[in-house]
Amino acid sequence: MTLSAVTPAQIAAPLAALLPARRNIRWTIGHAPYGIRNNAPSSRLTNGRHSLIVAEEAGLIEVFADRPGLFPVHPDVVVDATDPAPALTLAARVLRSVLPDLDADAIRETARTKGWGRVLSDRAAELLELGFALIDQGAHTVPTEGVNGPGLAWTAHSGGTWGLWVYGLNRNLVLTYDGPVRGLYGFLPAVTTPYAGHGEDHAGSAFTRNLTDRLPQLRPVNDSEVQFGARREPSGWITAPTTDDPTDRADDDQRVVAEIGGLGVDLLLTTTAYLV
Structure with a gap:
């Protein structure tokens, strides 16, 4: 099959x-x-x-990671063509899982061919980017050094303090937050998959129900903490700062x-507006 014989995918440009x-x-x-498909x-x-x-x-849109030297067999993302916003759905899933996986592949290859020193240099360049x-977006970022590696810190308009960290040779980046819970309301929906919740997930305290009612993908661990995340996707937790903090109010x-x-x-570059 010649290249010209392959009809371009309409979803590619969006x-x-x-x-x-x-x-x-x-x-x-x-x-x-x-x-890939006849x-x-x-x-x-x-x-x-x-x-x-x-x-x-056949009514499906598939995205395959194109890795050097490998022929893609199984799609990394599949979306029904009847999805009301297929490009948005595809982009969200590509940003949450596919591109981070490719970044991980690149880190391993760089470590193999150029050493960990180059990996650390590349991670520092990511922080700079x-x-x-x-x-x-208007943030005043300050370079800082954490227990696990270098990072950036800044204060958002909500009054909360964000930290962005390279944790050792971890393939992805980590965000930390300390501030009013409303400072998370914009960012979390942009980076977590909106899985449907279950009735039992909404048990717990007024504190946890306030969060799970807003974001059904959050799961209460106890009266003062919720967790979220899935395999190959962003994950984390939100908790009251101390065990003495009240959890009987929202x-x-x-x-x-x-x-x-x-x-x-890539995911962070598309969501910086929610972090300031």
Whole structure:
């Protein structure tokens, strides 16, 4: 099959437009180098760092991570073509899981070929890239050193303090938060999958119910803590700062501490507006 024989996927352009540029390099669309699905419209998206192949077949839209030297067999993301906003759904899933997986592959390859020193240098460059994105949103970021590695800290308009950290050689980045719980209301829906909750998940205290009613993907651990997350996606917890803090009231100004891990650079670049 020649390249010209592969019909381009219609979803490719809307999807590429929703993925962030990295260091001013935007995603571009080209012919798929091969037909993953016979006679299915397909396109290849790349930003010079990573590549994706999109195929449209039998009412489904599939996204495959295009890894060097490997032929994609199983799709990384599948969305029904009748989804009311298929490009948005695809982009959200690609940002939460596919691109972080490709980042992890790149880290392992860099460590193998160039050593851990280069990995740490690359991670520092990621922090710098995100720092500039936060500054563009009005944040005053301060470089800092945490127990587990370097990071950035800044204060949001809510009065809460955010920290963005490289935890050793962890493949993804970690956010910490200390401030009023309302400071999390914008960011968490943007980075967590809106799984449907269960009745028992909404048990607990007024404190935890205030959170699970807003975000059904949160799961109460006890009266003062909720957790969230799924395999290959961001995960973390929100809790009252101490065991003495009241949990019998729902107050949007109540102070909490939180940690969100498994965050890819691309996902964070699309959500900086919620962090200031």
